[in-house]
Structure formats: structure tokens, C-alpha cells
Amino acid sequence: MENDTDNIIEVRDLVVKYGDRTVLDGINLDVKRGEVFVILGGSGCGKSTLLRNLVGLMRPYSGQILFNGRDFTKMNDEERVETRKKMGMCFQGSALFNSMTVGDNVALALREHTDLEASTIDIMTKIKLELVGLGGFESFMPAELSGGMMKRAGLARAMAMDPHIIFYDEPSAGLDPIVGAGLDMLIRKMQSTFNLTSVVVTHEMESVKLIADRIVMLDKGKVIGLGTLEEIKNIDHPFIEQFFARRPDAEGEDTAAYLESLTNSE
Amino acid sequence: MSAILGNTGRATLNALYAASTVCVLMVDTLNWMIWQPLRGKGLRVRSVVEHFVEFGVRSMPIVGLICGLIGVIMALQAAHTLEKWGAAALIADLVGISALRELAPLMTAILITGRCGSAITAEIGTMKVAEEIDALNVMGLNPTKFLVVPKFLAMLLAVPCVTVLAMLIMILGGAFAGVVLVGVDPVVYYNQTAGALTRMDLLSGLTKSFFFAVTICWVGVFRGFRVSGGAEGVGRETTSSVVTSILIIIIVDLVWTSLFFSQ
Structure with missing residues (x-):
């Protein structure tokens, strides 16, 4: 049933609402197989909401999300599972299960979804942890790891089932530049080694320059730019210009606009 | 006026929303507890056993201690009145029937609510705040199967088991007070107890404890999934989980007592 088009994900006219408030308004985009696709935008522009819709943690108000050509929003529970x-996700706070060791975290999906022998699962767990530079940390508890290591462990867990696509929510948020850059290299390495499609939500320009093949730029729930970094930079749009120039809003404008967006229902 | 109507309406909607959420949770739990295992999607037996140890075995010391002491207290209080009538031996009847029908199931349920109901809310709430529930979903692991069903099954097993032991310890506590402190003859005390208690007393108490178990687990889980807004939210829902659970336990107790008391 799999449709091997070039696009692993196609989003068509996606509208997402919180109550009466429209957060995403008619999003259209494609993610090509094997690329690193970055979702870029300011705080509160809807990029995390878009990601949550792509992985099916939220249901959209209308529109389609095609995953390998099939509409993810209309699948029944078993098809969704x-x-x-085939998907992996790295959460902003890593979201490792705190009651389990790092090894058990990585092994969990394998234990639940496959009939592999325990010894095979052990070996696979070790391989995944080696892959992210955490070999030998199987028996550590998540609380014993540093922030960067937790994110790496989260990536190992996301890689456990050999997914076709991996989603990263703010991978370098809260990390120092060196550790953050290390994580960016890791994202790139996963892409080049396994031809793994990656969708990365971020607002850190340094990281975007390192990893992005293509970028979608969001502002106020709409797509304002789609293309390579160079193409985006050349788009004539006040928000893009301001974003790349790292220029603040005029005093007060930001909060006033935010309040208005909260009170304006349509 | 419009404020009153508005508040009433909002409260009604909230209550209906909560009721619908609980219903969805119940159906989902029963689905993953009975229907899906029959289709070969296994139960997490190990997790059930672990939770049973936590809810049942580890609750025993505190439940045993408190129920034993309550047995003693009941016997002493009863002795004060009954001795005036020369009917001290009836302490055995009073302690036995109260323990089986009412106090052992109720005290066990309240103690397990405090120990484990709150822990269930805190665990699920913390997992929700830390996006661990989202992580389960994204990994294709159903949170109900993974988190709720093992707790629910363990609670259904643990509460009645602990209740039976609590009944026994409460009667022994009463017997200790009756025999040692009040001075009732041990044989008379035993015969009185054995003569007073019927199978219906035991059944009544166990039926209650079964429904108490359902209450503790569902309130705990429901409150846990409702957590929002970080550590403060976890604290708020945990507190209200205990309060709600005890309130519902008392109401359930009232309903079952009124159904059973004439039998």
C-alpha cells in the first residue's frame, strides 16, 4: 500500500484551531524523502502546533496530512500505530521515561512492537546508544544524564524502530553552543548515514545554517516562505527581514499583538 | 443574573465534560483489559504484579496497624456502655460486624487512597507534564494499555485482599481489648464472634471494597490525565484526587450500606 513518491509528507490546506482561535491557517507544504526540513518561525507562530499535528498528537480542524501518500488524520487506531x-520523535525536554533506565527506554518500542529475542533487543539497544555516542550508558537512569546526553538518549529511543522519518522539537534548546552544535552534527549524521528524513522545529539560526536542506518559515499561522536558506533570505517580507536581522519589535507592539490574537476569535 | 446563569452553565458543561472523559476512560480501560488481550494483544502482567506489590503488600503495615488500633478502640468504647448492662460479651458482635461490614473496607480504602491514589495521580501527571505521555503516543504505545490497565487490575486485586486482612486484624484488635483489658473470657469471645458473623457480612464488605478499588483507581487516573501547567498542576490535582476519591468512597459506601443493611 505504500506510495513511494518523492514526498514522505504532504500537508494540504491544514487548519488548526484552539477553540475559536485559528493557530494554523491553510498550511501547504511537502517534505521530500531524505532531506532535513526545518520549520522556522518566531515564538507562538504555530510551529510546535504544526509538529504536533504532523506526528498526530493533535487532530486538525480541517485539511490533510499525507504520510507516504495516505491521510494520517483519517486512519483508524491500528493504522496509526x-x-x-515508522516515525521517531525527539522531544524538547527529551521525555525519557524517568522510571526506566536509558537502555529500557530505547528497548521499549522493540519489546512492545516486535517478537525479537531479549538478547537481540539488547544488542540493538547497544547499537542505537553507540550511534548517538552513549555506548555504555544502558544502565543509567535518565536523571543521571546531562541535558545534552538526555537529548541524545531521546534520539536513540526515536531511532529504535529504524524509522523512515524523525521529528525534532527544538533539539538545541537549553543546551550550550558546543553541545548544541554536537547535536546538530548528529542530526546531519543520521541524515547522511541512513538517508533519514528529518523534520526539525527550531528558532536558532546557527543551527539552521548547519543542518537545513529546505526551510518553511511560519508567521502568525501562515507559510510566508518555503525553500532553501538562500531562497528564504531573498524573500521580501517584513517578518523574514526582521527575523534574520534579529531586530526586536517596537516596544509594546509584541504583547499588544499577542493579546489581540487571543481575543480575536476569527 | 446573567452571571449566575453563566456560572451555572459553565459548571454544568465542565461536569458533563468530566463525566464524558471518565466514560471514555472506562470504555478504553475495559477494552484494553478484556477485549484486546483476547485478540492476542497481551496484558503487561509484570507491571500488574509490580503494582500489586506496591498497592497491596506495601500498604499492609500501615493498614494493619491502624485497623488493629481501631479494633482496640471500638472494643473499649463499646465496653463502656455494654458493661453497664452486663453484656460485655456483646463487644465481640459489635466489633466483628462493624469490622466486616463497614470499618475495615472503609479504612482500607481511605488509607490506600492516601498512599496510592495520590501516587497514581502524581505519576501520570508528572509524565504528562514531561511529555512522556506524548512520547508513548508517538511510539505507538497506548497510554491506557501501558499505564492505566496494570494499575486498575492491581488495584482490583489489592484492595479486597488488604480488606480481608484488615478485617481479621481489626477483629483480633477487638479481641485483645475485650479479653485482656475488659476481661471477657476468650472462649466466650470466640464463640460470640463466630456466632455473630455471617457470610453476608463478609460479602457486603468485599463488595464495597471492590467498588472502592474502582473509585480509587479511576479518580487517580482521571485526575492525573487532567494535569496541566507544570509541577504546581501536579500538586493541585494530587490533592484534589485524594479529596474527590474519599468523597466518592463515602457516597458509594452509603449506597451499598443502604442496599445491604437489612440483609
Whole structure:
């Protein structure tokens, strides 16, 4: 049933609302197989909401999200589980299960979704942890790891089922530049080694320069630019210009606009 | 006026929303507890056992201690009145029937609510705040199967088991007070107890404890999934989980007592 088009994800006219408030307004985009696709935008522009819709943690108000050509929003529970086995996600706070060791975190999906022998799962767990530079940390608890290591462990867990695509929510947020850059290199390495499609939500320009093949730029729930970094930079749009120039809003404008967006229902 | 109507409406909507959420949770739990295992999607037996040890075995010391002491207290209080009538031996009847029908199930349920109901809310709430529930979903692992069903099954097993032991310890506590402190003859005390208690007393107490178990677990889980807004939210829901749970336990107790008391 799999449709091997060039696009692993196609989003068509996606509208997402919180109550009466429209957060994403008619999003259209494609993610090509094997690329690093960055979702870029200011705080509160809807990029995390877009990511949550892509992985199916939220249901959109209208529109389609095609994953390998099939509409993810209309699948029944079993089809969704099957689809999710092909996805991995790295959460902003790593979201490792705190009651389990790092090794158990990585092994969990394998234990639940496959009939592999325990010894095979052990070996696979070790390989995944080696891959992210955490070999030998199987028996550590998540609380014993540093922030960067937790994110790496989260990546190992996301890689456990050999997914086709991996989603990163703010991978370098809260990390120092060196550790953050290390994580960016890791994202790039996963892409080049396994031809793994990556969708990265971020607002850190340094990281975007290192990893992005293509970028979608969001502002106020709409796509304002889609293309390579160079193409985006050349788009004539006040927000893009301001974003790349790292220029602040005029005093007060920001909060006033935010309050208005909260009170304006349509 | 419009404020009153508005508040009433909002409260009604909130209550209906909560009720619908609980219903969805119940259906989902029963689905993953009975229907899905029959289709070969296994139960997490190990997790059930671990939770049973936590909810049941580890609750025993405190439940045993408190129920034993309550047995003693009941016997002493009863002795004060009954001795005036020369009916001290009836302490055995009073302690036995109260323990089986009412106090052992109730005290066990309240103690397990405090120990484990709150822990369930805190665990699920913390997992929600830390995006661990989202992580389960994205990994294709159903949070109900993974988190709720093992707790629910363990609670259904643990509460009645602990209740039976609590009944026994409460009667022993009463017997200790009756025999040692009040001076009732041990044989008379035993015969009185054995003569007073019927199978219906035990059944009544166990039925209650079963429904108490359902209450503790569902309130704990429901409150846990409702957590929002970080550590403060976890604290708020945990507190209100205990309060709600005890309130519902008392109401359930009232309903079952009124159904059973004439039998």
C-alpha cells in the first residue's frame, strides 16, 4: 500500500484551531524523502502546533496530512500505530521515561512492537546508544544524564524502530553552543548515514545554517516562505527581514499583538 | 443574573465534560483489559504484579496497624456502655460486624487512597507534564494499555485482599481489648464472634471494597490525565484526587450500606 513518491509528507490546506482561535491557517507544504526540513518561525507562530499535528498528537480542524501518500488524520487506531512505528520523535525536554533506565527506554518500542529475542533487543539497544555516542550508558537512569546526553538518549529511543522519518522539537534548546552544535552534527549524521528524513522545529539560526536542506518559515499561522536558506533570505517580507536581522519589535507592539490574537476569535 | 446563569452553565458543561472523559476512560480501560488481550494483544502482567506489590503488600503495615488500633478502640468504647448492662460479651458482635461490614473496607480504602491514589495521580501527571505521555503516543504505545490497565487490575486485586486482612486484624484488635483489658473470657469471645458473623457480612464488605478499588483507581487516573501547567498542576490535582476519591468512597459506601443493611 505504500506510495513511494518523492514526498514522505504532504500537508494540504491544514487548519488548526484552539477553540475559536485559528493557530494554523491553510498550511501547504511537502517534505521530500531524505532531506532535513526545518520549520522556522518566531515564538507562538504555530510551529510546535504544526509538529504536533504532523506526528498526530493533535487532530486538525480541517485539511490533510499525507504520510507516504495516505491521510494520517483519517486512519483508524491500528493504522496509526503501524504508521507511528515508522516515525521517531525527539522531544524538547527529551521525555525519557524517568522510571526506566536509558537502555529500557530505547528497548521499549522493540519489546512492545516486535517478537525479537531479549538478547537481540539488547544488542540493538547497544547499537542505537553507540550511534548517538552513549555506548555504555544502558544502565543509567535518565536523571543521571546531562541535558545534552538526555537529548541524545531521546534520539536513540526515536531511532529504535529504524524509522523512515524523525521529528525534532527544538533539539538545541537549553543546551550550550558546543553541545548544541554536537547535536546538530548528529542530526546531519543520521541524515547522511541512513538517508533519514528529518523534520526539525527550531528558532536558532546557527543551527539552521548547519543542518537545513529546505526551510518553511511560519508567521502568525501562515507559510510566508518555503525553500532553501538562500531562497528564504531573498524573500521580501517584513517578518523574514526582521527575523534574520534579529531586530526586536517596537516596544509594546509584541504583547499588544499577542493579546489581540487571543481575543480575536476569527 | 446573567452571571449566575453563566456560572451555572459553565459548571454544568465542565461536569458533563468530566463525566464524558471518565466514560471514555472506562470504555478504553475495559477494552484494553478484556477485549484486546483476547485478540492476542497481551496484558503487561509484570507491571500488574509490580503494582500489586506496591498497592497491596506495601500498604499492609500501615493498614494493619491502624485497623488493629481501631479494633482496640471500638472494643473499649463499646465496653463502656455494654458493661453497664452486663453484656460485655456483646463487644465481640459489635466489633466483628462493624469490622466486616463497614470499618475495615472503609479504612482500607481511605488509607490506600492516601498512599496510592495520590501516587497514581502524581505519576501520570508528572509524565504528562514531561511529555512522556506524548512520547508513548508517538511510539505507538497506548497510554491506557501501558499505564492505566496494570494499575486498575492491581488495584482490583489489592484492595479486597488488604480488606480481608484488615478485617481479621481489626477483629483480633477487638479481641485483645475485650479479653485482656475488659476481661471477657476468650472462649466466650470466640464463640460470640463466630456466632455473630455471617457470610453476608463478609460479602457486603468485599463488595464495597471492590467498588472502592474502582473509585480509587479511576479518580487517580482521571485526575492525573487532567494535569496541566507544570509541577504546581501536579500538586493541585494530587490533592484534589485524594479529596474527590474519599468523597466518592463515602457516597458509594452509603449506597451499598443502604442496599445491604437489612440483609
